[in-house]
Amino acid sequence: MNTRIFASVALVAAMAVGIGGQARAEFPEKPVEMTILFGSTAQTIGQLLADLMSKHMPEPVVPVSRPGGGGAVGYQYVHGMPADGYNIVWNSNSISTGYHNGGIPFDFNAFQPIAKISVEVPAFAVRADSGWNSLSDMAADIKASGQKLKIGASGKGSFTHLTTEAILAAMGLSDMAVHVPYDQGRAPVELIAGRLDAALQWPGQFISHHEAGTLKILCVTSAKRISQLPDIPTCAESGADGMDIVMWRGLAAPAGTPEDVIVKLEAAAKAAAESDAFKQAAQTIGFEIDFADHAAFGELIARDDKAIADLMGQLGMKAQ
Structure with missing residues (x-):
């Protein structure tokens, strides 16, 4: 009797292990x-x-x-x-x-x-008619004019906002800029409409406008140039020393x-x-x-x- 009980318990345990192993092995069993x-x-x-x-x-x-x-x-x-x-x-x-x-x-x-x-490497862009060909050009112009730079990025505290603030600090513009948050995908529209002077966003949002001549990408924030924009300098090359944020x-x-x-x-x-x-x-x-x-x-x-x-x-x- 005890032998039969022991055998039954062992069989149940073996079945449980088998079922559990099978369930794990079949992941995923649903979307x-x-x-x-x-x-x-x-x-x-x-x-x-x-x-x-x-x-x-x-x-x-x-x-x-x-x-x-x-x-x-x-x-x-x-x-x-x-x-x-x-x-x-x-x-x-x-x-x-x-x-x-x-x-x-x-x-x-x-x-x-x-x-x-x-x-993804953020890209820094301005309007093509801004007269700025580099971050150094932009910084010199803003400092000379004394006007605030209206710069756009995603919401406060976001990754693009952090990267923007890092660029401004590197260029000595932290106290000469106004952060303007915008909704997803609206950076090119806000720039072209003149509601922003500059914006930081993903290259895919800017490339077609850059190629059409309505916007100008000044730099990318990585340590090396990126394959999608081989002719665009890094922000470090453009004046923001040591910049490497991706x-x-x-x-x-x-x-x-x-x-x-x-x-x-x-x-x-x-x-x-x-x-x-x-x-x-x-x-x-x-x-x-x-x-x-x-x-x-x-x-x-x-x-x-x-x-x-x-x-x-x-x-x-x-x-x-």
Whole structure:
């Protein structure tokens, strides 16, 4: 009798292990939801990434737009979801700018990195008829005139606002500029209409206008020139010494998501990033593909968080 009881218990235990192992092995068993934090190029790239990842998974990756609060709305949504891999976020440096400006109540440790996908380099643009051919030209003119520079970036405390303030500080214009926030995708319109003197945004928003001769891209904020704009100098070359600020984008899941689930999502993301369709989009939209696995991505996020905290502290943008 005791032998039969022992055998029954062992059978139940074996079945439970088998069922559990099978369930984990079959991830995903339902669609994976990808929260997209921003509009404009972030949304375009994120939607394409989700579609391409779906081709390498048994269930689709569904992009869902949750903008607001400099990423806070989307981050808080995903943070509140179970750590099972079915809710992921198309994240960026915004996790650090949002936390350090007080907009998000948790830092990057609330998420488990999946993969770094791309890098976008902000571009600084002015109207073509401004008479400015470099940041140095602009700074000299503003200082001589004594007028305030109307400069546009995304909302206060955002990544582009932080980058803008860094440029102004490097050019000695911090006290001679007015920050004008605008909605996603409106930088070219605001510049052409004359409501802004200068703006910082992603290259994809400016390139067609630059080529048409209505706007002029003065520089990009990375340490090296970018492939989409090989003839445009870096901001460091244009007068902002030492400037090297770029935005990475990648995927993350709530902290505690199982390692095997992370690895499966990472593999699908890698296949998507290496596809011809994604490479073509990089050239068309204006971003650099820069894949890194979840371990390397985690190390980058930690380093970048410290650098952003230090920079925001220096510029007086860090919440106390």
